[in-house]
Amino acid sequence: MIEKERSYPIRLLMYEALMENLTENHPKFPIIEQDYRAWRAGYKGELQTDYRLSFLPEKGYHILRDLRLADEEWYFQIDTLILTLRYILLIETKNYSGILFFDKDSQQIIQTKDGQEKSYDNPINQVRMQAWHLKRWLKSHKLNVPPIYHLVTISNSSTIIKVSDRSLNNLIVKGDAILNRVIQIDEITSNPTYNDKELKKLSKLLIKKHTPHHPDILKPYSLTQADLxxxxxxxxxxxxxxxxxxxxxxxxxxxxxxxxxxxxxxxxxxxxxxxxxxxxxxxxxxxxxxxxxxxxxxxxxxxxxxxxxxxxxxxxxxxxxxxxxxxxx
Missing domain, CATH: 1.10.10 (Arc Repressor Mutant, subunit A)
Structure with missing residues (x-):
């Protein structure tokens, strides 16, 4: 059951407005357009995850997309959250292409594409931190804390994934295998933490506490109104x-x-x-x-x-x- 839909990201709306309003031949346009394409690719990857998870049974799974919550003075954002009676699953989607090498020692991923290498922060750490914040959030609202699992899904089906340690295979999954991984988690988690009423109450509370973000799109590029x-x-x-x-x-x-x-x-x-x-x-x-x-x-x-x-x-x-x-x- 989809409890919270994914809307078109406000950041993409901001990028589109920015590119349309920049003065002609602005020197920052190429880098802004490049960043926009990266954010748009990420959004498309999230939509692919949404589609694949749409084949889960309607009953038993409460899915919340693009959720942003406050944990004391910090905010944390979850791409996809799945609530069940027995566990909670957090899914971070990445739409990287080429060859991805997940290095456990350096805590980074290295992308090889078109003969060039580029490093990124490890999304496993990102979704693990989200799980940590969510656990604190549940406790602060005096709610029971079920097992909280987290996964990174690579939505691009042509991407090649390599890992430095086989244990990372439990945390990384190709997009077309995400349903199988959810089923595996179902099989290893048997004891319920919530009843139906409690789960619906939690779902409503999460949606109520969702806090949309209005980022400053001009500041990262040192732009002012004079540039528009x-x-x-x-x-x-x-x-x-x-x-x-x-x-x-x-x-x-x-x-x-x-x-x-x-x-x-x-x-x-x-x-x-x-x-x-x-x-x-x-x-x-x-x-x-x-x-x-x-x-x-x-x-x-x-x-x-x-x-x-x-x-x-x-x-x-x-x-x-x-x-x-x-x-x-």
Missing amino acids: QKGIQCPSCLTYGMQRDKWTWSCPVCNHKSKSAHHKKIKDSFLLFKPSITNQEFRELSNCLSIRAATNILLSMNLPHTGTKKGRIYHMPPDIEAFFNPAKK
Whole structure:
């Protein structure tokens, strides 16, 4: 049973907004695009894991995807969590290709691809730390702690896996073998820790305590608003600088008219700067609006807000994609 679905990562939405808003021929674009592709590949790998686990029986397995919890002052994020009456399983998905060598001594993995080597932090340590945090989290909420297993799954079916120690084979699994590994764990864990009622209660608590993250996408690249395009982008010719004429935006380049061209600018502002916007901030981004026009536009969008009149602050909707693209919901 899928208790929590996996949504399109906000980090990918941020990267997409960033690449679309960078000034022309920006020197940071190549590295940003490379990082975006890596994050997108990771997301695709997670979707492959989701698909493979969808063949588990509907009854007996409570699956939560992309879960982020607070453990005192730390946060920990779990790609996939499977709850059962007898155990909890954490799965960390990686979508690496080529040849992967897991070195137990150096605690790293070495990828060989296209004749070049690259090292990564060992994802086994990553998912082991998640299990450690989850155990503390359960105890802090005065809940029983069942056996907690953890696995790393390599979703790319063509990847070759090599290990320095055979014991690592118990912690690493190719994506197409993940179902078999879950069955093996079923077979070695027999005593229940929870009853059905307790398991449902735990599942609801985990979802309630899920804390979405809004990372700063500009800081890692030392970017500021000066690196981004100002003005409203024309949805037809993609140039910036549409002008407001009563209730319509007009493009001075191609003469295209739009009533909702500002939606993208506000959405991108939520993603790139902060999950809120004021009238003044919107006017600075649009580069052409009066206070009254900006007020009318923001009010017409029915965004969540706090405050009144000049002190009103408009907030990012909980599901930003569904809000700005209702047809995709």
